[in-house]
Amino acid sequence: MKILFLAAEIAPFVKVGGLADVAGSLPLALAELGHDVRLAMPRYYVVDPNKWGLRKIIESLDVPIGIGTTSIQVLEGELPNDNPNARVPVYFIQNQHHFERDKVYGYADDGDRFAVYCRGVMIMLKSLDWRPDVIHANDWHTALCINYLKTIYRDDPFFAGVKSVFTIHNLAYQGVLSPYWLGQAGLSHLGLVWGDRDGMVNIMGRGIAYADAVSTVSPTYASEILTPQYGEGLDWLLNYRWGHLWGILNGIDYNIFNPSTDPYLISHYTAKTVENREDNKTELQARLGLPVDPNIPIIGMVSRLADQKGFDLVASSAERILEKGVQLIVLGTGEYGYHEFLYWLSHRFNSQVRAILGFHADIAPKIYAGSDMFLMPSRFEPCGLGQLIAMRYGSIPVVRHTGGLVDTVQEYYPDSGVGNGFSFGSYEPVHLLAAIDRALAVYHQPNLWQDLIRKNMQRDYSWTSSAQQYLNFYRQELGLS
Missing domain, CATH: 3.40.50.2000 (Glycogen Phosphorylase B;)
Known part of the structure; x- marks a missing residue:
């Protein structure tokens, strides 16, 4: 043709x-x-x-x-x-x-x-x-x-x-x-x-x-x-x-989004060498001035800062998310009100939050490779590429049940091993927080978590x-x- x-x-x-x-x-x-x-x-x-x-x-x-x-x-x-x-x-x-x-x-x-x-x-x-x-x-x-x-x-x-x-x-x-x-x-x-x-x-x-x-x-x-x-x-x-x-x-282009060759990563890895991924997590924490501790779960976001992407939900839930002892790293640009909110949040919770407001090609892959979970609480999402890239790099998606997120992220059930992430339906803080809680419960079971990472990295979304x-x-x- x-x-x-x-x-x-x-x-x-x-x-x-x-x-x-x-x-x-x-x-x-x-x-x-x-x-x-x-x-x-x-x-x-x-x-x-x-x-x-x-x-x-x-x-x-x-x-x-x-x-x-x-x-x-x-x-x-x-x-x-x-x-x-x-x-x-x-x-x-x-x-x-x-x-x-x-x-x-x-x-x-x-x-x-x-x-x-x-x-x-x-x-x-x-x-x-x-x-x-x-x-x-x-x-x-x-x-x-x-x-x-x-x-x-x-x-x-x-x-x-x-x-x-x-x-x-x-x-x-x-x-x-x-x-x-x-x-x-x-x-x-x-x-x-x-x-x-x-x-x-x-x-x-x-x-x-x-x-x-x-x-x-x-x-x-x-x-x-x-x-x-x-x-x-x-x-x-x-x-x-x-x-x-x-x-x-x-x-997604698997030649570009490839944790085994990505030039921005300090440590390369594959589904068979997931243990090397931890070096990217600690390097990300050090680079952004967060406490360096591989045991602290990191939630990453690489997104346009807009209502469509669920940032009104993030804003209303942020303090309760941080009460769970996580670090939150956000990269993106968009609506001025969310810039202000993230500035405030990163100052209020200086040891837990970092907001990089702009697009930095070198930092995005570091977040995909260094975060434990990747948050996409979209109000609507035609397809979404972030969750596909995150899985490729071993970051577990936590998403709202809408659009392309439905087609790519299914709820993970630890007993059966079915699923590849965590999702919620109703656009309300309580349901977002519950999905994060389910993700954290599995995160604190290292063997299950590592198996989930390997399984996601082997999926084909090319x-x-x-x-x-x-x-x-x-x-x-x-x-x-």
Whole structure:
């Protein structure tokens, strides 16, 4: 198959969230299975052409925006990869006005910016004379490509037979804009369409409505978003598309997330040498200025600081968690109120709490390898990668029973040995605390705990299985071979 994979962020070039990890890993896994996979993303200011060896392959293309045009250039690079038989080109849409900024998202003109990106991708494909079998768009920033494919380019012979897939990574972010914006995108002649709602343009809704097939990032989340509780106002549309909606669990790149080779760890280990893991725990404690004692249980969190991730629940439970004699280490950035709370908590409980507010690539793996438990009390979680990475590194997940956390973490029962972590359902402090208590009870039985670590480290959450499911998805839903 010839697959064009679209995402607003792709690791390692630029990363805001888990979407970047998926966009940097799934295409490689598909390429390793023998398919021609290419990516396209904006060339942001932080993407250094010299660092990534980008070369300009198109000097200038005019892209309509509003009543005029803007000029884009196209640069080409590759996803870093050790497999010479799985080359994955990446096309970067360059436009100084729209993309050379400090942030990826969060600007008042994001609608215009991603319209230029999406229209630019369609024009670029014709210029390169490369026609994909499927355009695989991810989240609202790329959904206009599917909208354009089924409207402006519907009768264009070049795009005849091109299929489309839209993947929802987080339904909460929809790209809701004024109807007046349609003129900017060149779509005013169509007016509002059935993917829109409440008199506003809904770009996420358009992706769902126009795509030949829709997927999301875990089976449970695919079921949850059909309900008013999780559907974010689009449950009616998703129910309409239910027959073409799949839930395919994300994976993680086992070459990157590998405790036997991770360059940031002081001591490497495998499921057969779990005893070496303890050196990483004491090194983490020493580095962060916590009391160094391998017997003190460490609860780690690497997360965006937001209500969605359960930080309101953490805030209301924190002091009672710390009464259990644990150390709590949090790495992340997000809502200002949670920054303030974690500053206060780390000063109030200086011997137990450390908050690293920002993203530090060298510290995240140290937390995965040095913590005993990994906490994810999410209000909702489409898939979640943190729990998969934690298990890979031997940190036992304590999670809320929602979304992809349901599909990857099952309650551990010491008597039977069934399960791989600890979970709770009701979004209340008492249930979070009870799950931590169950985890601590097993932690204090070292033989059981070590067996649980080994079992989790041997689980396979690599992209190989997920990539095969996506191929089945393309074949069954799009008729591709």
